[in-house]
Amino acid sequence: QxxxxxxxxxxxxxxxxxxxxxxxxxxxxxxxxxxxxxxxxxxxxxxxxxxxxxxxxxxxxxxxxxxxxxxxxxxxxxxxxxxxxxxxxxxxPPLWDTPAGRRNETYVPGLNIDRSPALEVLDTTHQPRSGYTxxxxxxxxxxxxxxxx
Structure with missing residues (x-):
């Protein structure tokens, strides 16, 4: 949705x-x-x-x-x-440290806010492409x- x-x-x-x-x-x-x-x-x-x-x-x-x-x-x-x-x-900046770029070739430091369950849907750092753009x-x-x- x-x-x-x-x-x-x-x-x-x-x-x-x-x-x-x-x-x-x-x-x-x-x-x-x-x-x-x-x-x-x-x-x-x-x-x-x-x-x-x-x-x-x-x-x-x-x-x-x-x-x-x-x-x-x-x-x-x-x-x-x-x-x-x-x-x-x-x-x-990204919310958390993340790899990024077309092939996740770049490390980008994030704000590193607490990873509360309410924000879980926003955490793409574990995906093949982090989503940070x-x-x-x-x-x-x-x-x-x-x-x-």
């Missing part, structure tokens, strides 16, 4: 084809990308469509099917642009939002 809150919309088409720039949306609105697309392209599209709060899934530091912020930050020119548009860049929150600078207009 999947929980989906009332009032939250899912797009049935690619984000780049959506017409958010013409639609009224409440402020602040948040967009979540879990689509294995290059992160900088999605960031640019979100800014163009007026989204200041963005969550990216699959922001892996190692091998991935797409370019992640870890990859882009190695390029000095792209890093300058990212620094000019990003106010907050925060990677959510460097979930990342980005807040775009006000100045970058003004420049898009």
């Amino acid at each position: 999947v929980y989906w809150p009332d009032g939250v919309e899912r797009a049935g088409t690619d984000f780049s084809c959506c017409g958010f720039e013409f639609a009224a949306k409440p402020a602040p609105s948040l967009v979540l990308f879990d689509d294995h697309q290059n992160k900088v392209h999605r960031l640019q599209q979100a800014i163009q469509k007026g989204f200041q709060h963005i969550i990216f899934d699959d922001n892996l530091p190692g091998e991935a099917t797409h370019l992640t912020f870890f990859h882009y930050l190695r390029d000095p020119d792209i890093r300058i642009w990212l620094d000019s548009v990003i106010e907050t860049y925060e990677i959510f 460097w979930l990342t929150y980005v807040k775009v600078k006000d100045s970058a939002m003004r420049r898009r207009a």
